[in-house]
Amino acid sequence: MKVEMIEYGRYLIRYGNSGGEARALAYRKNTKSKGQIADATGATPDEALQTLKQILDERHRERAKARRRAENIDFLIPTVEEYAEALEVLKPEGAKLDMLVAHAKSDDVGLTAGEIARAGGYDSFETANALYGRLGREIAEVLGVSAPTSTIRADDVQTGVIAQAGPARAETGAFVWVMYPELRKAVLGI
Numbered sequence: 001m002k003v004e005m006i007e008y009g010r011y012l013i014r015y016g017n018s019g020g021e022a023r024a025l026a027y028r029k030n031t032k033s034k035g036q037i038a039d040a041t042g043a044t045p046d047e048a049l050q051t052l053k054q055i056l057d058e059r060h061r062e063r064a065k066a067r068r069r070a071e072n073i074d075f076l077i078p079t080v081e082e083y084a085e086a087l088e089v090l091k092p093e094g095a096k097l098d099m100l101v102a103h104a105k106s107d108d109v110g111l112t113a114g115e116i117a118r119a120g121g122y123d124s125f126e127t128a129n130a131l132y133g134r135l136g137r138e139i140a141e142v143l144g145v146s147a148p149t150s151t152i153r154a155d156d157v158q159t160g161v162i163a164q165a166g167p168a169r170a171e172t173g174a175f176v177w178v179m180y181p182e183l184r185k186a187v188l189g190i
Helices: 045-066 079-089 094-105 113-119 126-143 181-188
Strands: 001-009 013-018 021-029 034-042 165-167 176-179
Touching: 001 045, 013 045, 021 045, 034 045, 079 126, 079 181, 094 113, 094 126, 094 176, 094 181, 113 126, 176 181
Parallel strands: none
Antiparallel strands: 001 013, 013 021, 021 034, 165 176
């Protein structure tokens, strides 16, 4: 049995003949998760491959249509299901998970970077910003979305994949991140 492998967008596809049938299987590339995303069969391996590509393209289109546009930034917010899938792939633990859960429980009030840091056991909001930014980038990579562009800097805001700016705290004037409801539901469902 000869099996070929190709990269297709954010997927790794294996295709060939298996057990007397032509099959193509899609997996996520560049993630810890080895789970199969989709599969297809066909009369030939090439036909199975083309069918699988169509399935993946349709999956991407349907997901993009289901996303909600963020109010103040140019970002299509992934669905609850997409966020849940990303969390399943990434399996956040320790401080990352503690920060996510505390942030999700804050509801629409949100948390300051300092409060997020303390939820993860850190004293410095810079640490929370770095960890959250990295987590935002990882979620974006898993889901194949782009982080929102900053309105005040020349780069992307990776944390914008997790949350958006909320109203400043009246008592301190501190900047607040409000987690997207879609991610909140996914986090609290872990």
